[in-house]
Amino acid sequence: xxxxxxxxxxxxWDLKPEPTTGTQLRALGTLTGRRLALSLRNPRAILLPLAxxxxxxxxxxxxxGQAVGHINGIVYMTYVxxxxxxxxxxxxxxxxxxxxxxxxxxxxxxxxxxxPVPRPLLVLANMGAALVASGLQLGALMVFSALRGAAFHLTxxxxxxxxxxxxxxxxxxxxVAETLANRIGEEEEYxxxxxxxxxxxxxxxxxxxxxxxxxxxxxxxxxxxxxxxAVALMRYGLVDPRxxxxxxxxxxxxxQLMAGLSLFVxxxxxxxxxxxxxxxxxxxxVR
Amino acid sequence: MEPVIAVEGLxxxxxxDVEAVCGIDFSxxxxxxxxxLGPNGAGKSTTIGMLTTAVCPxxxxxxxxxxxxSRRPLAARRLSAVVTQxxxxxxxxxxxxxLAIHAHLWGVRRPEGRISQLVEVFELTGIADxxxxxxxxxxxxxxxxxxALISEPxxxxxxxxxxxxxxxxxxxxxxxxxxxxxxxxxxxxxTHYLDEAERICDRVAIMHRGHIADLAPPRELLSKLGERIxxxxxxxxxxxxxxALRAASLAGDxxxxxxxxxxxxxxxxxxxxxVGALDGLGVAAVEVNTRPPNLDDVYLSxxxxxxxx
Numbered sequence: 001x002x003x004x005x006x007x008x009x010x011x012x013w014d015l016k017p018e019p020t021t022g023t024q025l026r027a028l029g030t031l032t033g034r035r036l037a038l039s040l041r042n043p044r045a046i047l048l049p050l051a052x053x054x055x056x057x058x059x060x061x062x063x064x065g066q067a068v069g070h071i072n073g074i075v076y077m078t079y080v081x082x083x084x085x086x087x088x089x090x091x092x093x094x095x096x097x098x099x100x101x102x103x104x105x106x107x108x109x110x111x112x113x114x115x116p117v118p119r120p121l122l123v124l125a126n127m128g129a130a131l132v133a134s135g136l137q138l139g140a141l142m143v144f145s146a147l148r149g150a151a152f153h154l155t156x157x158x159x160x161x162x163x164x165x166x167x168x169x170x171x172x173x174x175x176v177a178e179t180l181a182n183r184i185g186e187e188e189e190y191x192x193x194x195x196x197x198x199x200x201x202x203x204x205x206x207x208x209x210x211x212x213x214x215x216x217x218x219x220x221x222x223x224x225x226x227x228x229x230a231v232a233l234m235r236y237g238l239v240d241p242r243x244x245x246x247x248x249x250x251x252x253x254x255x256q257l258m259a260g261l262s263l264f265v266x267x268x269x270x271x272x273x274x275x276x277x278x279x280x281x282x283x284x285x286v287r
Numbered sequence: 288m289e290p291v292i293a294v295e296g297l298x299x300x301x302x303x304d305v306e307a308v309c310g311i312d313f314s315x316x317x318x319x320x321x322x323x324l325g326p327n328g329a330g331k332s333t334t335i336g337m338l339t340t341a342v343c344p345x346x347x348x349x350x351x352x353x354x355x356x357s358r359r360p361l362a363a364r365r366l367s368a369v370v371t372q373x374x375x376x377x378x379x380x381x382x383x384x385x386l387a388i389h390a391h392l393w394g395v396r397r398p399e400g401r402i403s404q405l406v407e408v409f410e411l412t413g414i415a416d417x418x419x420x421x422x423x424x425x426x427x428x429x430x431x432x433x434x435a436l437i438s439e440p441x442x443x444x445x446x447x448x449x450x451x452x453x454x455x456x457x458x459x460x461x462x463x464x465x466x467x468x469x470x471x472x473x474x475x476x477x478t479h480y481l482d483e484a485e486r487i488c489d490r491v492a493i494m495h496r497g498h499i500a501d502l503a504p505p506r507e508l509l510s511k512l513g514e515r516i517x518x519x520x521x522x523x524x525x526x527x528x529x530x531a532l533r534a535a536s537l538a539g540d541x542x543x544x545x546x547x548x549x550x551x552x553x554x555x556x557x558x559x560x561x562v563g564a565l566d567g568l569g570v571a572a573v574e575v576n577t578r579p580p581n582l583d584d585v586y587l588s589x590x591x592x593x594x595x596x
Binding site for chain 1: 301361388394
């Protein structure tokens with residue numbers, strides 16, 4: 001480092017202005033790009049997470065379809081393919097939370113906290129990257145399911161309900177993941193929590209069978225889970241215009257109203273969990 | 288003209304009534320290298336944490352470039368950069384990417400040229416495009432310091448910047464810090480390496496249990512202990528020996544005991560005066576040394592505790 005004794009570019013500054021909305025948006029883009037670069041930094045990091053949804057779409061859902069046949073008038077393979085979204089999305093978001101712990105323990109978080117950007121942007125950027133990663137997995141699931149023979153009724157409004165439900169579920173689950181990652185000290189402890197929060201709700205969400213097949217008290221619990229609302233809404237959007245799952249939750253006859261109610265519930269979950277995540281992060285980050 | 292850093296009555300009490308910093312005051316002028324000296328737990332890192340808005344002060348104020356760090360944290364952070372004690376880099380991406388992220392967050396316009404310049408100055412050219420996970424400790428430290436300089440900060444905070452560096456890089460880094468101040472950058476660093484503070488700091492604040500025990504240029508602090516230090520290793524109770532020397536006016540209040548060794552700053556007279564008087568005072572000296580005072584002596588005379596604790 002002999003050149004170090006030569007003149008280093010020296011500081012000449014004025015009192016720089018406060019950041020504007022534009023600069024904050026650019027910062028959000030930078031932070032999201034950073035998180036994506038860390039999460040999906042090589043082909044292996046991109047392809048490995050896709051293995052689970054592809055396996056489900058190509059092997060497990062068709063096999064279950066053969067075993068069961070139809071349910072609620074829908075080919076079971078298609079039924080399960082959509083239901084599996086409620087597994088893939090939460091699991092992907094929960095795994096993204098691990099990055100928060102790594103950032104804090106051995107990553108650049110101290111430098112990011114010293115940056116002239118509002119600290120909630122760090123949470124929102126991580127969330128943005130988690131949405132991209134889970135979107136890739138969800139896309140892989142749906143594309144490979146379609147290639148394997150799942151029958152989706154694609155309409156613009158149906159797709160909008162599907163995307164809205166997936167986004168709501170992903171944001172809510174990432175809020176949970178970020179909160180947990182900031183409350184838990186060690187990666188090992190966090191990994192132990194992933195099955196409980198990322199997988200267990202899927203069993204009760206009407207993903208594999210209608211919630212009406214469960215005992216009434218368990219069905220009542222299932223109705224308040226975001227995963228159940230998301231599965232019902234996604235299925236309504238892509239495979240079941242009669243909205244059987246939504247009816248099982250809301251018991252109404254107006255399908256648009258029921259879909260709107262489910263989306264509202266998901267937005268409420270997403271908003272609350274995001275706010276909690278930001279609060280927990282900022283309290284943890286600033287001692 | 289307002290100082291670049293102005294701290295008044297700054298305090299931090301952590302939960303459990305742990306008083307990390309207790310109402311400290313100091314100011315740092317533009318282009319100054321200001322050192323916070325003290326052992327682990329003295330409150331140095333908490334002070335930097337409050338100045339960089341990573342720690343919320345319990346009381347008092349701190350202003351950076353005129354901005355109150357509690358009320359205008361974004362403006363204060365925009366003027367500063369920090370190199371933390373522990374490595375804080377994204378190991379999964381390249382060094383260049385780390386630099387670019389920092390540059391974008393600090394709003395550096397057209398950062399590519401600046402990044403290339405710093406990569407060259409810090410001799411990172413051959414490794415800048417490799418993942419940071421492949422860097423040695425020294426390379427990583429150089430990257431962190433280069434990163435902190437990208438935004439041309441008005442204030443650079445360095446928290447124990449040379450910990451873990453080999454001697455050569457450490458000395459080169461100290462040279463660099465000096466170079467920076469020629470451009471007007473103000474540097475606040477914490478260290479418990481006394482030679483570092485003596486070498487590069489214009490002024491140092493000696494911190495002890497959250498308080499500033501003394502604050503002055505290193506030479507001034509050293510001159511308070513006179514020109515020579517007499518070290519006496521005694522076979523008897525050193526506290527009794529110290530009392531005897533003080534009673535005979537051969538040691539002042541700044542003399543102190545560490546283990547079996549008495550350290551006596553010698554302000555005037557001859558060293559032989561002390562040595563000659565030992566027998567008469569009943570002090571059995573096993574070993575006698577004289578040497579110039581250092582900041583460790585200053586710290587010990589102020590606090591009675593060793594710096595590198």
